[in-house]
Amino acid sequence: MTESLDLSQARQSSASSPGASASEAADAPLAGITVLDLTRLLPGPLAGLRLAELGARVIKIEDKGAGDYAREMMLGESEAPPSAFWRLLNRGKSVERLDLKHDTDRATFRDWVSRADVLLEGFRPGVMARLGFDYETLARLRPSLVMASITGYGQRGPMAQAAGHDINYIGYAGVLDQLGDAADAPIVPNFQIGDLYGGGQATVQAVLAALVAAQRTGRGRWLDISMTHEVFRANLVPAVALHRQGHASRAGTDLLNGGVPCYQVYRTQDARHMAVGALELKFWQTLCDVLGRSDWKSRHWSLGQAIGGEDARELQRELAAVFASASQADWAARFADADCCVTPVLRLEEAMTHPLFAQVRESLLP
Numbered sequence: 134m135t136e137s138l139d140l141s142q143a144r145q146s147s148a149s150s151p152g153a154s155a156s157e158a159a160d161a162p163l164a165g166i167t168v169l170d171l172t173r174l175l176p177g178p179l180a181g182l183r184l185a186e187l188g189a190r191v192i193k194i195e196d197k198g199a200g201d202y203a204r205e206m207m208l209g210e211s212e213a214p215p216s217a218f219w220r221l222l223n224r225g226k227s228v229e230r231l232d233l234k235h236d237t238d239r240a241t242f243r244d245w246v247s248r249a250d251v252l253l254e255g256f257r258p259g260v261m262a263r264l265g266f267d268y269e270t271l272a273r274l275r276p277s278l279v280m281a282s283i284t285g286y287g288q289r290g291p292m293a294q295a296a297g298h299d300i301n302y303i304g305y306a307g308v309l310d311q312l313g314d315a316a317d318a319p320i321v322p323n324f325q326i327g328d329l330y331g332g333g334q335a336t337v338q339a340v341l342a343a344l345v346a347a348q349r350t351g352r353g354r355w356l357d358i359s360m361t362h363e364v365f366r367a368n369l370v371p372a373v374a375l376h377r378q379g380h381a382s383r384a385g386t387d388l389l390n391g392g393v394p395c396y397q398v399y400r401t402q403d404a405r406h407m408a409v410g411a412l413e414l415k416f417w418q419t420l421c422d423v424l425g426r427s428d429w430k431s432r433h434w435s436l437g438q439a440i441g442g443e444d445a446r447e448l449q450r451e452l453a454a455v456f457a458s459a460s461q462a463d464w465a466a467r468f469a470d471a472d473c474c475v476t477p478v479l480r481l482e483e484a485m486t487h488p489l490f491a492q493v494r495e496s497l498l499p
Contacts, residue, residue: 161187162188163184163189164189166184166188166190166250166344167189167191167192167248167249167250168181168184168191168250168251168253169192169194169245169249169251169253170192170193170194170253171194171252171253171256172253172254173195173202173203173255174202174203174206175222175328175329175332175333176255176328176329176331176333176360177253177333178201178203178222179222179329179333179334180283180332180333180337180340181193181223182222182223182225182226183334184340185225189251191226192227192228192229192245193223193227193228194229194231194242195229195231196231196233197230201219201223204216204219206218206219217499220499221496233264234264242266246275246278247274247275248275249275250278250279250347251278251281251340251344252271252278252280253283254280254281254283256282258288258289261282268280268355272353277351277352278353279340279344279354280353280354281336281340281356281358282358283332283336283358284358284360285298285302285327285359285360286302286305286360286361286362288359299325299326299327299328301361302327302361303326303327305361305365306327306361306365308327308367308368310381311381311384311390313383315384317383317385326364327360327361327363327364330364330367331359331360331361331363331364332358332363335358335360336358370389386441387440388412392441393433393438393440393445394409394432394448394452395410395411395420395433395434396410396411396412397449397452398478399452399457400453400456401460401461401463401464402458402460403461403462405460405477405478406477407456407464407468407477407478408476408478409452409475410474410475411474412474414433414435416472417433417473418433419471419472419473420468420471420473422471423467423473423475432448461478465477485497
């Protein structure tokens with residue numbers, strides 16, 4: 134990765150295809166779009182990465198000190214920075230170092246803004262204004278500028294200035310409570326729902342829509358991206374239960390959270406797991422055929438089996454005993470040609486070598 138590339142230099146190839154030809158780069162959806170990325174850590178850099186993968190030219194701007202904190206995070210033993218974490222999120226971007234409190238660098242930044250299409254920032258509310266770079270000021274330099282401000286709790290409101298991380302955002306949004314174990318206690322997921330989707334992906338979606346409007350009208354806009362609010366809005370299936378019964382369903386009591394034996398994770402003989410997603414009756418009946426249990430075919434929620442009821446729990450125990458009788462590899466082989474949504478639960482190192490991900494594997498190689 135090359136640092137200190139001037140804004141006027143040719144756009145680098147996208148992160149998803151580092152060997153892309155000039156014609157391929159020119160045909161990319163966001164070819165000709167320039168993004169200034171002031172963000173750090175995960176949500177904002179991910180948004181910048183996705184825009185780069187779509188063909189935008191993304192300039193990551195870091196301060197002249199330590200820079201993005203991700204440079205030093207999760208380093209391996211004897212590994213020199215920047216870390217794999219930083220490299221994964223910032224491939225395909227050029228990198229500049231600016232001190233936005235220094236007059237010369239501030240002038241440079243203003244010049245870049247005057248030619249940019251998108252600005253990503255992830256400071257706490259008010260920081261850009263204190264620097265003299267609030268949206269109104271920047272829009273005078275570039276009326277079509279789209280500025281996305283990514284925060285934990287939004288630009289306004291009682292928690293606007295509160296610190297937080299992914300676990301806090303999904304906790305407030307009613308999501309962490311639903312990620313329950315067998316004892317209905319929340320687990321700590323190693324998948325950052327708030328950062329990745331409430332932050333990164335929600336920002337990309339909003340930026341793309343705003344770019345369309347800017348190209349149509351010549352006017353940009355300021356996007357207020359609250360990770361907590363975006364995750365909250367995605368509570369669609371739990372909201373059905375809320376409206377149906379006045380509260381979200383507890384673990385193991387509803388259709389998609391473990392209340393039916395046809396949609397469940399089962400432990401295998403070798404302490405691995407199989408994911409059973411035979412939600413539709415046709416899939417369930419195919420599963421029964423594979424297992425040689427035609428007597429189970431009528432024991433399905435769509436045929437009247439009570440979700441979370443005694444028969445559902447009993448059949449789940451019976452299925453658990455069956456899956457515990459053979460290894461994951463055995464079950465994967467038996468279900469390989471059966472069209473019934475029964476698949477192995479892979480570890481990431483296994484997914485990395487699976488043929489399914491051959492074309493995207495490089496996205497997780499720093």
